[in-house]
Amino acid sequence: MTLSIDEQVDLQAYNTLRLPSKARFFCRVHDLDTLREAVTHAQSLNLPLLLLGGGSNMVLCHDFPGLCILIELTGIQRIDLSKNQVLVRVGAGENWHRFVETSINQGYYGLENLALIPGTVGAAPVQNIGAYGVEIKDFLESVEVLDLESLELRTFNREACGFGYRDSIFKGRLRDRYAITSVTFRLNLKPSLAMGYGELAQDLEAIKDRVPGPRDLFEAVCRIRARKLPDPHLLANAGSFFKNPLVDGNRLLQLQAQYPDLVSYPEPDGRFKLAAGWMIDRSGWKGVREGAVGVHEHQALVLVNYGQGRGVDILRLAKAIQLDIFRRFQVELEIEPRIY
Ligand code: FAD
Ligand code: NAP
Numbered sequence: 001m002t003l004s005i006d007e008q009v010d011l012q013a014y015n016t017l018r019l020p021s022k023a024r025f026f027c028r029v030h031d032l033d034t035l036r037e038a039v040t041h042a043q044s045l046n047l048p049l050l051l052l053g054g055g056s057n058m059v060l061c062h063d064f065p066g067l068c069i070l071i072e073l074t075g076i077q078r079i080d081l082s083k084n085q086v087l088v089r090v091g092a093g094e095n096w097h098r099f100v101e102t103s104i105n106q107g108y109y110g111l112e113n114l115a116l117i118p119g120t121v122g123a124a125p126v127q128n129i130g131a132y133g134v135e136i137k138d139f140l141e142s143v144e145v146l147d148l149e150s151l152e153l154r155t156f157n158r159e160a161c162g163f164g165y166r167d168s169i170f171k172g173r174l175r176d177r178y179a180i181t182s183v184t185f186r187l188n189l190k191p192s193l194a195m196g197y198g199e200l201a202q203d204l205e206a207i208k209d210r211v212p213g214p215r216d217l218f219e220a221v222c223r224i225r226a227r228k229l230p231d232p233h234l235l236a237n238a239g240s241f242f243k244n245p246l247v248d249g250n251r252l253l254q255l256q257a258q259y260p261d262l263v264s265y266p267e268p269d270g271r272f273k274l275a276a277g278w279m280i281d282r283s284g285w286k287g288v289r290e291g292a293v294g295v296h297e298h299q300a301l302v303l304v305n306y307g308q309g310r311g312v313d314i315l316r317l318a319k320a321i322q323l324d325i326f327r328r329f330q331v332e333l334e335i336e337p338r339i340y
Contacts, residue, residue, distance in 0.1 A: 001030050003037045011068065015055030016118060016232035017303075019311045021340070023050065023068035030072045030093070032181060036151050039179070042067040049148060050340065051179055053093070053120030057127060057238055057337045061311030064340065071122050073181055076102065087141055089184045092122025096129075104218055108187035110139040112217040113194055116225045118232060118239070122180040126170045127336070128163045132197040132221060137163040141186040143170075145178035153181070166243055166336055175338075193217050199224055230296055236305035237296065241318060242280075242333040246271045255329060276333055277301035279325050290317050315339070 009026035012018055025047065029035040042049050048066035052058075072093035080087040086108050090099055096119050100111045113134035117124075125143050129136050140163075143156045162169035170178060191214040195201050203220040204212045212220075230237050247255070247264075252272045255262050259282070263275035280286065280300035287297035292309035294317070296302040303314055322333045 001034050003027060003029075003034050003041065005038075005041070005067070009068070011052075011055070011060055011064070014052060014070070015058055015060055015238075016236060017059060017238045017305050017309075017311075017314065018236035018307075019060045019305065019309070019314070021060035021311065022063040024063070024065050025067040026070070027067065028070045028072050030074070032073070032146070032153075035069070035071075035073070035146060035179060035181070038067065038069050039146070039148055039151060049176070053123035054095075054118050056118040056232065057123065059238065059311050059314055059335075059337050059339045061315060061339060069179070071120065071179065073122070075182075079184070084189055086187050086189060087184055088187060089144075089182050090121045091182050092120060092180045094121045095119075096121055096124055101218070103185075103187060104214055107189060108185075109189070109191040109214045110134075110187045111136075111185075112214050113197075113200075113221055115218050115221045121183050125161060125163075125168055125180060125183060127166045128161075128168050130166065132200055133194050135163070137161070139185050139187055141184040143180055144182045144184070145180050147178060149177065154178070165246075171338070229299060230302060230304060235296075236307075236309075237302050238337045240277075240301040240336055241303040242276045242301060242321075243336050244273045244276045245331045245333060246273055247331065248272070255331075259329075274329075274331065276325075279329055279331070279333075280321060283321075283324055283328055285321055285324070290320075293317050295321070311339075 005025050005027045007025055009023045011021045011023055027038050029038055050064050050068040052068055052070045073091040074093050075091040077089045078086060079089050097116050099121055100115050103111055113132040117129055124136050140158050143161060145154050147154055195204055200220055203224060207216055248271055252264055263278040264272045267273055277300045285295045286300040288295050291313060292306050293313045294304055296304050318335060325331060325333050
């Protein structure tokens with residue numbers, strides 16, 4: 001495939017918050033050679049790079065002065081099979097939800113709780129996507145990347161990815177250094193379902209005549225998400241805008257004295273996760289609209305763009321929420337999507 005570069009491309013259709021932003025240069029890459037060619041071209045002109053998947057975890061606040069590369073490397077390959085597990089390598093540009101569904105159809109299990117998360121397979125390890133108690137790291141074997149400086153391919157095993165809560169080295173210390181080209185998953189041939197989250201368990205209780213299976217879990221997750229979360233095709237958003245903050249036990253007790261109905265969950269490291277959505281809702285922000293942007297009326301963690309909003313409008317609203325939450329709870333809310 002030959003490299004074709006366009007100029008002054010509007011990125012509004014390429015990000016789920018539908019924020020206006022122009023990329024000075026823009027190209028699509030379907031294979032490794034074209035990706036290398038695009039990066040070499042940018043290096044020769046000293047242009048910054050913006051790697052783009054589904055645009056569902058970014059806030060575009062400015063025009064981008066460099067080369068935006070839409071990652072469209074595809075392919076799903078079974079590379080090993082044992083008695084209980086299978087290794088599957090997936091191109092970074094594959095759609096995440098379609099891959100989850102395909103894997104279940106093939107009898108490869110583990111990713112059911114991560115159904116219906118928008119975006120690409122390649123972006124999924126960047127923030128270690130998670131939902132309903134499962135994270136991609138639980139089923140990830142390795143990540144293949146292209147070094148954007150040396151143009152060499154490299155493989156990171158799971159430990160080397162530095163996964164944390166909605167975090168990895170690709171979002172932190174090594175951000176912008178690598179393009180993820182494929183992800184290899186280790187999936188189970190025998191299902192082992194994670195149904196602990198209250199809403200999931202409740203939904204699955206409706207199945208009376210048999211033990212729920214992976215497809216039931218997948219469908220329950222899709223049902224709950226479709227009911228609770230705004231579809232970005234209908235109302236522009238980037239999912240949860242803030243991470244759930246973590247506090248120690250003493251801080252939790254202080255907060256509970258002030259807010260007896262505070263929603264919190266114990267973490268394996270001894271700290272406690274506070275439900276940011278509950279704090280934002282409790283502070284009266286749910287459904288608040290400021291001009292063309294607002295807080296979703298049913299999901300306080302989701303900021304939405306009603307049409308004409310810009311990145312700066314979203315950030316202004318986010319800042320006002322952060323200040324208010326800090327004033328009320330003395331807790332800092334960290335923004336989850338990447339700001340550009
Ligand atoms: P993009 O937004 O295109 O990119 C995100 C970041 O990754 C950018 O910094 C980009 O440069 C970088 N990147 C993209 N592709 C590559 C690549 N190949 N190599 C290196 N870097 C790359 N997230 C969750 O964790 N759990 C959820 O349940 C969840 N639900 C969501 C629901 C909705 C309605 C929405 C809109 C978002 C939700 N998200 C969720 C956030 C988002 O979908 C995920 O973070 C997703 O993985 C982003 O994929 P993307 O392809 O859209 O990434
Ligand atoms: P929810 O079920 O209403 O729960 C609210 C919060 O409480 C969630 O943030 C979740 O934390 C936490 N929680 C609930 N039950 C828990 C349990 N049994 N153990 C530990 N923590 C628990 O959440 P929701 O907004 O409808 O989202 C459902 C799932 O999808 C969540 O896992 C959420 O993270 C994920 N999601 C993520 C995004 C995103 O953009 N990042 C967008 C939509 C949904 P966790 O968030 O840590 O799970």
